[in-house]
Amino acid sequence: MNFPNHKGKMVPVPSTSIIPERDLGKIPVLEARHLGVDFGGLTAVDEFDITVGRTEIAGLIGPNGAGKTTVFNLLTKVYQPTRGTILLDTRDTAGMNTVQVSQAGIARTFQNIRLFKSLSVLDNVLIGLHNTMKYPLGSALLRLPSYWKQEKQAREKALELLSIFEMQDVADTPAGSLPYGAQRRLEIVRALGTSPKLLLLDEPAAGMNPSETYELMENILKIRDTFQIAIMLIEHDMNLVMGICEGIAVLNYGRIIAKGTAEEVRENPVVVEAYLGKKKEG
Amino acid sequence: MKKTIRIPMPVRYLINFALLAVLLLTGNFLVNIVDRYYAKVLMLIGINIILAVSLNIATGYLGQLPLGHAGFMSVGAYTCSIFVIRASFLTNYIGEAATFWLGLLLAGIVSALFGVIIGIPALRLRGDYLAIITLGFGEIIRVILLNIDSLLGFEFTYGASGLKNIPKNTTFLNVFVLVALTCALVHTMMKSRHGRAVLSIRENEIAAEACGIKTTYYKTLAFSVSAFFAGIAGGLYAGYLGILNPNTFGFMKSIEILVMVVLGGMGSMLGSVISATVLTVLPEALRGFSDYRMVTYSLLLIIVMIFKPTGLMGAYDFSLSRLLEKGINVMGGKKPVKKGDGAK
Ligand SMILES: Nc1ncnc2c1ncn2[C@@H]1O[C@H](COP(=O)(O)OP(=O)(O)OP(=O)(O)O)[C@@H](O)[C@H]1O
Ligand SMILES: [Mg+2]
Numbered sequence: 001m002n003f004p005n006h007k008g009k010m011v012p013v014p015s016t017s018i019i020p021e022r023d024l025g026k027i028p029v030l031e032a033r034h035l036g037v038d039f040g041g042l043t044a045v046d047e048f049d050i051t052v053g054r055t056e057i058a059g060l061i062g063p064n065g066a067g068k069t070t071v072f073n074l075l076t077k078v079y080q081p082t083r084g085t086i087l088l089d090t091r092d093t094a095g096m097n098t099v100q101v102s103q104a105g106i107a108r109t110f111q112n113i114r115l116f117k118s119l120s121v122l123d124n125v126l127i128g129l130h131n132t133m134k135y136p137l138g139s140a141l142l143r144l145p146s147y148w149k150q151e152k153q154a155r156e157k158a159l160e161l162l163s164i165f166e167m168q169d170v171a172d173t174p175a176g177s178l179p180y181g182a183q184r185r186l187e188i189v190r191a192l193g194t195s196p197k198l199l200l201l202d203e204p205a206a207g208m209n210p211s212e213t214y215e216l217m218e219n220i221l222k223i224r225d226t227f228q229i230a231i232m233l234i235e236h237d238m239n240l241v242m243g244i245c246e247g248i249a250v251l252n253y254g255r256i257i258a259k260g261t262a263e264e265v266r267e268n269p270v271v272v273e274a275y276l277g278k279k280k281e282g
Numbered sequence: 283m284k285k286t287i288r289i290p291m292p293v294r295y296l297i298n299f300a301l302l303a304v305l306l307l308t309g310n311f312l313v314n315i316v317d318r319y320y321a322k323v324l325m326l327i328g329i330n331i332i333l334a335v336s337l338n339i340a341t342g343y344l345g346q347l348p349l350g351h352a353g354f355m356s357v358g359a360y361t362c363s364i365f366v367i368r369a370s371f372l373t374n375y376i377g378e379a380a381t382f383w384l385g386l387l388l389a390g391i392v393s394a395l396f397g398v399i400i401g402i403p404a405l406r407l408r409g410d411y412l413a414i415i416t417l418g419f420g421e422i423i424r425v426i427l428l429n430i431d432s433l434l435g436f437e438f439t440y441g442a443s444g445l446k447n448i449p450k451n452t453t454f455l456n457v458f459v460l461v462a463l464t465c466a467l468v469h470t471m472m473k474s475r476h477g478r479a480v481l482s483i484r485e486n487e488i489a490a491e492a493c494g495i496k497t498t499y500y501k502t503l504a505f506s507v508s509a510f511f512a513g514i515a516g517g518l519y520a521g522y523l524g525i526l527n528p529n530t531f532g533f534m535k536s537i538e539i540l541v542m543v544v545l546g547g548m549g550s551m552l553g554s555v556i557s558a559t560v561l562t563v564l565p566e567a568l569r570g571f572s573d574y575r576m577v578t579y580s581l582l583l584i585i586v587m588i589f590k591p592t593g594l595m596g597a598y599d600f601s602l603s604r605l606l607e608k609g610i611n612v613m614g615g616k617k618p619v620k621k622g623d624g625a626k
Contacts, residue, residue, distance in 0.1 A: 102494035116485035127482045131494045133475045140474030194494050
């Protein structure tokens with residue numbers, strides 16, 4: 001599984017990261033500097049530095065408990081960072097909460113699926129599209145034209161987004177009754193509803209079989225190409241990561257231990273050691 | 283994929299209005315021919331429907347557990363009554379009925395304001411703080427209503443001796459119109475971006491925030507809309523009884539309303555309507571066996587909770603149009619449009 005022609009040539013930027021060459025002239029979508037968080041005595045993430053290009057597909061990998069999900073929680077302000085800065089499209093997100101960060105352009109999926117289970121698939125996506133509709137409560141109560149117009153537009157948009165994963169036919173089923181893989185895809189669709197600049201995917205292929213994973217890889221590329229957004233993903237499936245991620249950061253014990261392209265990371269002895277343990281010498 | 287028939291929107295509304303008109307005419311007809319006693323029960327059913335449907339917003343849709351619904355009801359009851367009594371000069375200009383309607387609106391607004399004041403601090407926090415705070419609120423309101431006059435030397439609520447001589451303005455028509463309005467407005471709210479935002483909080487608060495939904499705002503909105511209609515029900519109740527005593531609106535009254543919602547099925551408006559009806563009629567019907575009244579009431583609850591823990595209707599909601607669609611499609615040999623409803 002490889003999609004080499006989808007990967008850009010990577011070039012270094014001053015902030016010790018690499019971004020695709022095509023994104024060089026553009027403002028990076030995300031710049032995190034010295035990001036860190038402590039939980040009581042435990043430092044879960046420390047000195048996390050990353051630059052993500054405008055249309056890059058970036059990977060965040062590392063062993064269990066390395067702090068990957070915590071990084072997503074920091075970026076989306078589910079946790080307030082103890083240290084460091086996050087620049088989203090050059091805008092400092094200090095002091096913002098989850099809602100404001102979402103409106104500023106970061107959307108995400110969750111490692112433990114968090115769908116609105118008893119609501120329909122369509123409603124899940126419509127909730128993602130909440131802020132694209134502007135009509136006030138009064139218009140809804142009196143069913144004024146603005147209600148009908150915006151609801152109709154949102155519905156069409158939702159079905160269009162669902163069609164990325166060919167899910168428009170299950171629009172009326174409750175989200176909780178979908179198979180596992182479909183639930184993960186629905187989370188992506190819902191996240192896309194918020195029109196993000198940066199989409200964070202936390203283990204999108206977890207629980208999927210190889211052919212589902214292959215389709216997912218194609219779809220992640222398709223999403224990037226159609227919406228021209230950046231995607232950062234956490235994944236344990238190395239085929240997926242090596243197949244589509246351009247810049248990859250490796251996290252261990254809350255710190256970045258390596259950054260580079262798939263090839264560079266794969267060959268890096270420090271990374272191999274983090275995953276497989278230290279080789280016994282002699 | 284087979285094409286199924288969907289009834290277009292304007293026709294759906296016509297169907298609903300037709301249904302309402304039929305209900306109104308039958309109701310009005312009944313009220314005029316039956317005994318005064320039954321007419322009163324009919325009004326009480328309506329008031330309880332408003333109470334249950336409004337509480338269902340906060341419990342079934344928002345997923346919180348308020349324990350002070352009777353508190354909001356009492357705020358509405360006293361607001362409306364005091365307004366109607368004090369603003370008697372208004373009746374000279376706009377008539378008694380219009381004054382009462384104004385009083386009801388005011389009851390809703392004041393009650394909703396209380397909802398905002400209590401909701402903001404209680405709902406900012408995740409977890410079950412609302413249960414405790416509303417429990418306290420219900421009791422505090424009751425105690426205030428009991429003592430405020432003697433404390434401040436007012437003659438407003440007349441404390442434990444009760445506020446008497448409230449004009450009995452509540453009629454079947456009043457109640458019916460307000461039941462219909464409540465159900466219609468709650469329905470239109472829930473089928474909008476605002477309603478979906480409320481539901482998303484119940485389903486998963488963290489995911490809702492990640493979708494850009496201002497959870498504190500929508501929690502407070504749902505909670506105060508719930509209080510608004512409770513206030514109106516309170517106003518109707520005052521105009522129905524003609525006398526108010528703060529102790530009517532104690533903790534047990536809140537629980538009584540909560541039981542209606544739970545029995546009907548959290549999040550089902552139809553469930554709230556049915557169980558409010560049943561639980562109003564049942565105690566009346568059992569008046570003859572007053573010794574067994576509470577026993578029967580409790581048994582009924584236990585039986586429902588054992589065999590149907592999600593309540594009578596689960597989360598199902600009724601739509602006449604949908605039923606018709608099903609009928610049409612089945613007759614035409616087509617599979618009905620599958621909707622995300624039904625018990626889970
Ligand atoms: N709210 C919290 N309070 C205390 N410790 C936490 C909290 N959240 C995460 N941690 C700790 O931070 C560390 C990193 O957790 P995290 O979930 O980010 O790992 P991960 O890299 O996503 O692992 P996995 O691959 O298993 O998903 C773990 O040791 C975890 O126990
Ligand atoms: Mg994780």
